[in-house]
Amino acid sequence: MAYTFGMPVGLRSANVRLLERDRELARIEQAVAALERGHGSVLIVEGAAGIGKSALLRALCMQAAERNARTFTARASELERNFGFGIIRQLLERRIVGAGESERTELLAGAAGLAGSVLGLDGEIRDSFAALHGLYWLVANLATGGPMVLAVDDLQWADEPSLRWLIYLSHRLEGLPVLVAVTTHPPHFGHSPLLAELLAVGGVQVVSPGPLSEPSVAQLVCAGLGIAPDPAFVSACAKASEGNPFVLHELIADLAADGINPTAAYADQVAERVPAQVQRAVLARLRRLDQTAIRLAHAVAVLGEGSALRVAAALAELNVDVAAAAADVLRTAELLAEDRTLRFAYPLVRSAIYEQLAPGSRVRAHGRAARLLFREGADSERVAAQVLSCEPGGDLDAAEVLRSAAAAAMARGAPETAVTYLRRALAESPTDQLRAAVLAELGNAERIARDPAAIVHLEQAWQATIDPVARARLADQLASVLLPISSVAWQCKRPRWRTSATGILT
Numbered sequence: 001m002a003y004t005f006g007m008p009v010g011l012r013s014a015n016v017r018l019l020e021r022d023r024e025l026a027r028i029e030q031a032v033a034a035l036e037r038g039h040g041s042v043l044i045v046e047g048a049a050g051i052g053k054s055a056l057l058r059a060l061c062m063q064a065a066e067r068n069a070r071t072f073t074a075r076a077s078e079l080e081r082n083f084g085f086g087i088i089r090q091l092l093e094r095r096i097v098g099a100g101e102s103e104r105t106e107l108l109a110g111a112a113g114l115a116g117s118v119l120g121l122d123g124e125i126r127d128s129f130a131a132l133h134g135l136y137w138l139v140a141n142l143a144t145g146g147p148m149v150l151a152v153d154d155l156q157w158a159d160e161p162s163l164r165w166l167i168y169l170s171h172r173l174e175g176l177p178v179l180v181a182v183t184t185h186p187p188h189f190g191h192s193p194l195l196a197e198l199l200a201v202g203g204v205q206v207v208s209p210g211p212l213s214e215p216s217v218a219q220l221v222c223a224g225l226g227i228a229p230d231p232a233f234v235s236a237c238a239k240a241s242e243g244n245p246f247v248l249h250e251l252i253a254d255l256a257a258d259g260i261n262p263t264a265a266y267a268d269q270v271a272e273r274v275p276a277q278v279q280r281a282v283l284a285r286l287r288r289l290d291q292t293a294i295r296l297a298h299a300v301a302v303l304g305e306g307s308a309l310r311v312a313a314a315l316a317e318l319n320v321d322v323a324a325a326a327a328d329v330l331r332t333a334e335l336l337a338e339d340r341t342l343r344f345a346y347p348l349v350r351s352a353i354y355e356q357l358a359p360g361s362r363v364r365a366h367g368r369a370a371r372l373l374f375r376e377g378a379d380s381e382r383v384a385a386q387v388l389s390c391e392p393g394g395d396l397d398a399a400e401v402l403r404s405a406a407a408a409a410m411a412r413g414a415p416e417t418a419v420t421y422l423r424r425a426l427a428e429s430p431t432d433q434l435r436a437a438v439l440a441e442l443g444n445a446e447r448i449a450r451d452p453a454a455i456v457h458l459e460q461a462w463q464a465t466i467d468p469v470a471r472a473r474l475a476d477q478l479a480s481v482l483l484p485i486s487s488v489a490w491q492c493k494r495p496r497w498r499t500s501a502t503g504i505l506t
């Protein structure tokens with residue numbers, strides 16, 4: 001069976017026939033049918049880059065929408081991995097912030113109020129647990145309005161606080177009409193361990209689409225090149241792409257651009273084309289475009305998902321109108337998605353373009369992007385993401401941006417994110433006074449994140465601080481970390497009480 005879909009759901013939209021996905025679509029259908037009956041679950045589409053995960057997620061969202069479930073979508077990106085609760089904000093922020101005053105009050109009623117600050121609204125977060133709990137109740141309140149889907153694409157790049165919350169939610173879906181549907185690459189050492197933890201949650205369904213077989217490859221080659229292909233040519237395409245739909249799509253586009261006929265005589269050329277796989281196809285397609293399009297593509301690769309045209313234009317040193325035309329050229333070449341913001345059609349496209357930038361120029365571009373975004377008054381965490389991609393350079397502005405990004409992360413109940421920012425702020429080696437402040441903030445964030453490094457940093461901050469009030473606060477924080485440890489140590493060392501013959505404890 002083939003499945004046709006074409007609904008924009010905030011994920012990339014497309015009109016594609018999905019081949020060889022009967023089993024996966026049946027699992028999706030079961031999960032959506034259960035959702036309609038009020039039963040929530042977690043469905044994970046796991047597989048290699050380009051195997052067709054997003055396409056299945058879109059199919060799921062479309063099925064859910066057909067059954068009147070509301071879909072909330074988000075897409076993680078490599079560059080925003082440190083943006084604490086970034087995924088949760090993508091999922092929920094627009095819905096909550098855009099709600100009318102009275103509806104918002106209802107949605108944030110009770111414990112859900114604890115989620116307010118995660119979404120940039122009023123309210124204070126006491127600790128990470130309060131944020132998790134508040135967000136759970138916010139979703140529970142939303143779900144009183146009927147079944148809903150939380151769909152996250154490319155979860156392997158999600159920030160840790162969001163992952164932690166998805167795990168928290170996954171353990172508590174009973175009785176909630178909420179379907180959590182995500183796509184991810186298989187976990188590997190570069191990913192957060194929380195990804196594997198989510199995959200291991202009891203009851204989670206994992207769907208793993210496989211490579212396409214030769215008959216499907218033949219169908220796609222025929223559709224792409226407009227001529228029934230020779231079996232030898234099909235075999236060469238299947239071998240070269242390993243049945244990966246994305247690679248195949250790129251390969252066919254490349255063959256079509258060069259006017260290659262799918263005959264046996266050309267079969268050898270197919271194998272030659274693909275060793276560098278997609279990167280070559282993507283870069284070849286980019287090289288065919290004019291210089292303005294290439295410069296804009298480089299700028300978007302550095303800035304990351306959803307960049308504003310104005311900022312990308314400035315980074316590419318292009319006038320905004322020229323950049324707008326270049327963006328259209330990139331969309332026509334299917335390198336950028338058909339969105340209003342600038343995002344690549346596939347993450348692989350971004351990696352291919354980003355990877356081929358010389359390391360030095362990449363770092364310099366991140367530095368310029370950080371300054372540009374800073375001047376534009378962009379969100380401090382967006383600027384911080386750029387700073388984290390540059391080499392530390394004793395930059396006072398960078399340190400300040402990282403401090404305010406850390407403050408935002410702390411306010412959202414994401415102390416681990418704050419720790420990442422502040423460690424880097426420390427590496428910027430600011431002045432003694434600033435260093436003391438950064439150490440204090442870092443020690444406190446680590447204390448809340450229960451990171452043992454808090455002891456060292458709070459002590460260093462205490463030594464570097466002159467103000468007696470600040471020193472007292474630091475001593476208090478240090479004590480709150482040390483006391484539980486020393487009491488455990490004391491318990492361990494304490495001699496066992498024995499009763500003597502006289503009945504007196506010794």
Ligand SMILES: Nc1ncnc2c1ncn2[C@@H]1O[C@H](COP(=O)(O)OP(=O)(O)OP(=O)(O)O)[C@@H](O)[C@H]1O
Pocket residue numbers: 014016017018019020021047048049050051052053054055056154183245246249346347348
């Ligand atoms: N079963 C299929 N049959 C035909 N085409 C497919 C199929 N699955 C995916 N495609 C097409 O292959 C391309 C890649 O699919 P998709 O973007 O879903 O992959 P992905 O696994 O999400 O990739 P990434 O890991 O890069 O996010 C798209 O053009 C999609 O329309």
Ligand SMILES: [Mg+2]
Pocket residue numbers: 053054055153154183
């Ligand atoms: Mg995808």
